Amino acid sequence: MEEEKLETVPCPYCRGVILVGVKRCKYCHAELAGMWSKEAADKGPEKNPALATLLSIFFPGMGQYYCGRTDKAIVFVFVFVIFVGLFYWLTFPWILVAVCAGVDAFLEARKTRAQ
Numbered sequence: 559m560e561e562e563k564l565e566t567v568p569c570p571y572c573r574g575v576i577l578v579g580v581k582r583c584k585y586c587h588a589e590l591a592g593m594w595s596k597e598a599a600d601k602g603p604e605k606n607p608a609l610a611t612l613l614s615i616f617f618p619g620m621g622q623y624y625c626g627r628t629d630k631a632i633v634f635v636f637v638f639v640i641f642v643g644l645f646y647w648l649t650f651p652w653i654l655v656a657v658c659a660g661v662d663a664f665l666e667a668r669k670t671r672a673q
């Protein structure tokens with residue numbers, strides 16, 4: 559089980575199982591070179607999990623935004639605003655959201671690191 563992990567995906571044209579990064583599908587010979595470079599560019603640079611966690615604890619959503627997860631950032635900002643609006647007299651919900659956002663930011667930052 560310790561052998562080098564070769565990621566495989568179904569070919570978008572013929573659904574044959576191909577290796578990630580191949581230039582041409584070995585089944586239907588479709589040109590696939592453009593597909594992978596875009597994916598690599600989307601991944602972006604590595605993020606610092608500690609910084610992401612801190613950002614999200616101080617302002618839920620900031621750590622997610624820092625990790626390039628704008629979709630999650632928006633969710634956390636909404637949850638945070640709703641919780642603060644509904645339970646502004648309590649400290650507990652605020653801390654709960656901040657901790658959840660911090661943990662999530664940490665995991666998101668870890669995903670950006672080399673696997």
Ligand SMILES: [Zn+2]
Nearest residue numbers: 569572583586
């Ligand atoms: Zn194919």
